[in-house]
Amino acid sequence: MFEKLKEIAVRYDALQTQLGDPSVYGDADRLRVVNQELKELSPVAEAFSAWEWADRRLRETEALLSDPELRAMAQEELPEARAEAERLEAALKPLLLPRDPDDGRNVVVEIRGGVGGEESALFAASLFRMYLMYAEKRGFSVDVVNENRTELGGVKEISFLVEGDGAWSRFKFESGVHRVQRVPETESAGRIHTSAATVAVLPEAQEVEFAIDPGDLQIDTFRASGAGGQHINKTESAIRITHLPTGTVVECQDERSQYKNRERAMKVLRSRLYEAELARRDADQAARRRSQVGSGDRSERIRTYNFPQSRVTDHRIGLTLYKLDSVMNGELDELIDALIAADTAERLRKQEK
Incomplete structure (x- = not known):
């Protein structure tokens, strides 16, 4: 491990030197x-530098134990010096894990109402609001690609782009079935119902990475419409793109401009096909990404939102928080940080086997 760290430190110093070269600018x-590259290596190089300083302090303190006059002082400082060196060494290990190459990407998020009828559609709308507020808190931008609303304001399905540095790293663990337990707005007897919605999170593919043959596309235009079929657009600005070889269909009707709708639909199509390609290359990785989205059945849940108890539980890591209002208002960092920590611990465990 330390040989690899030294190589990274040498490379980091070399890059710093290059920045001083006028020809680079x-x-x-x-x-x-x-x-x-500096941005990627900086956390590791800085952590290694801090560990080297702590390790040097530890060795110097241990050396003082042989000095009769300084032994007492060294014995007093030694536990703290050893603890600091061990803490920094432990912090270095996760930094050496292979980085998810998609972590810096934008993401495409797709939410669909699952089991539960209108209540599941209303919950899907609540999830969209939650992610919208979270994205805003993180400084990400959100663009809705396509949505299918119900008469009561629920969401049968919605697709949106989250753009910003590190969007995939923060959203990638959200894929799965989200279960809700609450008294529906449509329930007059006050009984608690259980329903579910599914969330899929895909890394946005870049055009240079995944080429699509225009001859494989069937592009149809139609009039955009709202809930109940009421037309919100008198021109055929909505776009439906079908990728003929795979049968993948993407629609976009959020913008009044046909060009903008086509551009957004192509982004989503490219991301879906890119994800399918990744699945073929690495089934295990794709399975982790999809995180058991399944059929939308309540029993396949990754997280439960219990409104009567103001409780949210992530079943993958056994974490329960009694702050549901905050979570639904986009305060997701505690949940997501815990999922990232659990994933890191699992990857370290596998690496050490």
Whole structure:
């Protein structure tokens, strides 16, 4: 491990030196590559530097034990010096795990009402609001690609783009069945109902990475419409794109411009096909990404939102929080940080086997 860390430190210093070279600033592409690599190596290099300092302090303190005059002072400082060195060494290990290459990407999020009828559609709308507020707190932007609303304001299905540095790293564990337990707005007797909605999170694919043959596309235009079939657009600006080889269909009717709808629909199509390609390349990784989205059945849940008890439970890591109002208002960091920590611990365990 320490040999690898030394190599990273040497590379980091070399990149820092390159930034002082005037020729680098005259080459925009080279400067971008250098800055990107520095950004990736910086956390590891800085953590290694801090550990080296702590390790040096520990060894110097241990050396003082042989000095009769300084032994008492060294014995007093030794536990703290050892604890600090061990803490920083433990912090280094996760930094050496292979980085998810998609972590810096934008994401496409798709939410669908599952089992539970209108109540599941209303819950799907609540989940969209939750993610919208969370994205805003993180400084991400959100663009709705397509939505199918119900008469009561629920969501049968909705697709949206979340754009911002690290969006995938924060959203990737949200894929799965989300279960809700609450008294529906449509329930007059006050009985608690259980329903569910599914969430799928896909990394946005770049055009340069995944080429789509235009000849494989069937593109149809139609009039955008709202709940109950009421037309919200008198021109055929809505777009439906069908990828003929796979049968994948994407619709976008959020914008009044046919060009913008087509552009957004292509982003979603590209991401879906990219995800399918990743699935073929690495079934295990794809399974983790999808995180058991399943059929939308309540029993396949990854998380439960219990409104009467103001409780949210993530079943994958056994974490329960009694702050449901905050979570539904986009305060998701505690849940997501815990999921990231659990994933890191599991990958470390496998690496050490």
